[in-house]
Amino acid sequence: MVQLHRIRRGSLVDTAIESLRSAIQDGQWPVGERLPVEAELAEALGVSRNTVREAVRVLAHVGMLETRQGDGTYVRSIRDPGESLRRVARSRLQDQLEVRIMLETEAASLAARRRTEEDLRRMTAALDDRARSGDDLTARVHHDERFHHALVEAAHNPPLLEMYRYFAQSVAETIERTETDAELPEPSQEDHELLLAAIRQQNADRATIQARALLEPSLGALKGREQ
Numbered sequence: 001m002v003q004l005h006r007i008r009r010g011s012l013v014d015t016a017i018e019s020l021r022s023a024i025q026d027g028q029w030p031v032g033e034r035l036p037v038e039a040e041l042a043e044a045l046g047v048s049r050n051t052v053r054e055a056v057r058v059l060a061h062v063g064m065l066e067t068r069q070g071d072g073t074y075v076r077s078i079r080d081p082g083e084s085l086r087r088v089a090r091s092r093l094q095d096q097l098e099v100r101i102m103l104e105t106e107a108a109s110l111a112a113r114r115r116t117e118e119d120l121r122r123m124t125a126a127l128d129d130r131a132r133s134g135d136d137l138t139a140r141v142h143h144d145e146r147f148h149h150a151l152v153e154a155a156h157n158p159p160l161l162e163m164y165r166y167f168a169q170s171v172a173e174t175i176e177r178t179e180t181d182a183e184l185p186e187p188s189q190e191d192h193e194l195l196l197a198a199i200r201q202q203n204a205d206r207a208t209i210q211a212r213a214l215l216e217p218s219l220g221a222l223k224g225r226e227q
Contacts (some may be wrong), residue, residue, distance in 0.1 A: 012047050016055035019045060024064060025078050034072045035065070093177055094222040096170045101215050103164055104148065108195065108211035110155035112204040119154035123196055126150055131189050137179060144175050147192060151211075154199065178218045185217035 020041075029035060035056075038049045045052065056073055059065040059080070066076040111119065126147035133139035148171065152164045164171070178184050191214050198206035 012051045013054045013058070016045055016047055016051050017058050020055055020059060021064065021080055024059075024075055025080075027078070029075045031075050031078060034074050037072070093174060094219065096174050097215055097219045097222065099167065100171055100174055101212060101219065103160070103167065104151070104215070105208050105211045107152040107155040107157075107160060107164070108199065108207040109204045110157055110160070111151055112199045112202050112207040114156045115154040115199055115202070119150065120196075120200055122150040123147055123154065123199070127189070127192055127196060130192070137176075141172070141176050141179055144179075144192075145172055147196075148175075151195075151199070174215075178215075184221050187214040187218075 023029065035041065036044075038052050038056075041052045041056075042049045056065055056067065060067050060073070062080050064075070064077050064080050065073050067073045126143050130140055130143035130147060133143055145168075149164070149168075152161055155161070178186055191210070195207060195210035195214065198210050
């Protein structure tokens with residue numbers, strides 16, 4: 001019998017989801033293995049089969065499980081993207097900035113080599129709108145995000161773009177924090193324009209330097225707080 005934590009209180013479906021997710025992540029069922037039938041899972045958890053069915057449906061939706069008609073439910077992945085995003089959101093701003101620097105410096109280098117005229121048009125439009133936003137913080141953050149997403153798209157590396165999109169909420173939070181926290185150096189419009197100029201000139205080394213220069217002052221300030 002599979003070892004699952006019986007559910008005693010709280011939301012039955014939510015707790016069933018968490019119990020099944022934990023069992024999968026702990027390796028009780030490896031990737032590719034079929035889960036026990038609903039009746040067995042319901043008995044192990046101490047809930048109804050309908051509750052198990054809904055929990056399985058949710059985990060299938062996020063990609064951890066795969067339900068095959070007439071064959072059963074199989075483990076597809078031991079990672080829950082939604083839970084991973086929540087862990088990213090709970091991480092320190094310093095850690096988030098370090099990851100963002102890694103992603104964006106590589107993207108800038110690739111963009112300088114591969115950018116198209118359409119890529120340049122999108123980045124230029126985003127920066128022009130950023131400059132026009134003035135003291136409107138919401139608009140400035142929005143157009144800042146547009147620029148960075150357009151930059152990563154200009155790298156023309158699908159896995160890198162998917163990773164960046166996965167990290168998008170954290171990117172938005174770091175942009176807003178660097179714009180609103182008086183103790184963090186705010187990347188200027190000129191800093192962004194210099195990065196775009198390097199990409200436009202197809203200077204990969206300069207683009208890498210400028211991409212790093214946008215965020216390293218804020219990262220350094222955060223590290224200084226810990227000392």
